[in-house]
Amino acid sequence: MTLRIQDLPADVLASLRAGTVIPAHPLALTEDRQFNRKRQRALTRYYVDAGVGGLAVGVHTTQFAIRDTGLYRPVLTAAMEDARAWTDRPLVMVAGVAGLTQQAVAEATIARDIGYHAALVSMGALKGMSSAQMIAHCRAVAEVMPIIGFYMQTAVGGIVLDAAFWEEFARIENAVAIKVAPFHRYRSLDVMHGIVAAGAEDRITLYTGNDDHIVADLTLPFAIRHQGREVTLRFRGGLLGHWSVWTKAAVDLLDRIHAAIADGGPVPQDLLALDARVTDCNAAFFDVANNFHGCIAGCHEILRRQGLLQGIWCLDPAEGLSPGQAEELTRVSQDHADLADDAFVRANLERWLA
Numbered sequence: 001m002t003l004r005i006q007d008l009p010a011d012v013l014a015s016l017r018a019g020t021v022i023p024a025h026p027l028a029l030t031e032d033r034q035f036n037r038k039r040q041r042a043l044t045r046y047y048v049d050a051g052v053g054g055l056a057v058g059v060h061t062t063q064f065a066i067r068d069t070g071l072y073r074p075v076l077t078a079a080m081e082d083a084r085a086w087t088d089r090p091l092v093m094v095a096g097v098a099g100l101t102q103q104a105v106a107e108a109t110i111a112r113d114i115g116y117h118a119a120l121v122s123m124g125a126l127k128g129m130s131s132a133q134m135i136a137h138c139r140a141v142a143e144v145m146p147i148i149g150f151y152m153q154t155a156v157g158g159i160v161l162d163a164a165f166w167e168e169f170a171r172i173e174n175a176v177a178i179k180v181a182p183f184h185r186y187r188s189l190d191v192m193h194g195i196v197a198a199g200a201e202d203r204i205t206l207y208t209g210n211d212d213h214i215v216a217d218l219t220l221p222f223a224i225r226h227q228g229r230e231v232t233l234r235f236r237g238g239l240l241g242h243w244s245v246w247t248k249a250a251v252d253l254l255d256r257i258h259a260a261i262a263d264g265g266p267v268p269q270d271l272l273a274l275d276a277r278v279t280d281c282n283a284a285f286f287d288v289a290n291n292f293h294g295c296i297a298g299c300h301e302i303l304r305r306q307g308l309l310q311g312i313w314c315l316d317p318a319e320g321l322s323p324g325q326a327e328e329l330t331r332v333s334q335d336h337a338d339l340a341d342d343a344f345v346r347a348n349l350e351r352w353l354a
Helices: 012-016 037-050 072-086 101-114 131-142 163-168 185-197 213-220 247-263 274-285 294-305 325-337 342-353
Strands: 021-023 053-056 091-095 120-121 147-152 175-181 206-208 220-225 229-233 235-242
Touching: 012 091, 012 175, 012 213, 012 235, 021 247, 037 072, 037 147, 037 247, 037 342, 072 091, 072 101, 091 101, 091 229, 101 120, 120 131, 120 175, 120 206, 131 147, 131 163, 147 163, 147 185, 163 175, 163 185, 175 185, 185 206, 185 220, 185 229, 213 235, 213 247, 235 247, 274 294, 274 325, 294 325, 294 342
Parallel strands: 021 053, 021 235, 053 091, 091 120, 120 147, 147 175, 175 206, 206 235
Antiparallel strands: 220 229
């Protein structure tokens, strides 16, 4: 049975289309690298109370290795159960699916049956395949449930995908959105050119995954010209690993951006100036100085300092903070304290851990 876009709850689809904060959900582990159910529940409660519009689970920030340790279904189930138990607000629940087609379809089936609304299709495993083969892969997953395209940066395993690929992707009837995350301005524009060439600008919702230009992506209009017509595209929301930390501030930021755009006037300069500051934070979170080696551990460390996680343990023991990264995290936490949500976490942590 295929879950179609039109089968999604109307309030969930409306939230996705309007644009919302969808943090990539980290994985809480114990010191012996076992699933820490209590801390995982606390994270989900934190995100819900921060006001997010959805959760992305089983994605890069959740650690792709959950597939090798039997944690894929338990982690997806935990997020769904904990979110539903904590709120009756409509949440856009996104499941990451990965691997070759058979595996991706199986994961999408699991996610659909748990109650997820869309599958974020990671295609790193398809490296070396033709564009036609990758489109066939996406179509196979779309036969299970609505899909969100994922242009992942090459530094963490992504594939370079041209405008022609994204044009064909945008023609998939059950494609609902694209997470644009190549960390590359030219490649981000390729996605937009593909959408406009397919005439899919009213059906495909753009979410930024460019953690290095979050504010710029969300505030700027993108004028795309194709065969004599001009279409203005906008990123409506973010599906971001960066937003797995300081999430209450991220919700406030997106609300402010949406209000500024709705106002119709010039975007305030102080809002635009936040782009560089948020990117400075991201450089520390994602360990840019060391080619993103500590990108998951960096987010874990912020959550550990706030008390949400007990440690920064990853499934792969080799994943951790890089030399100098802890100092950078301290620097941005001090320099950009107004972009954090430490007081919000302190006020609610005991309740989330109960």
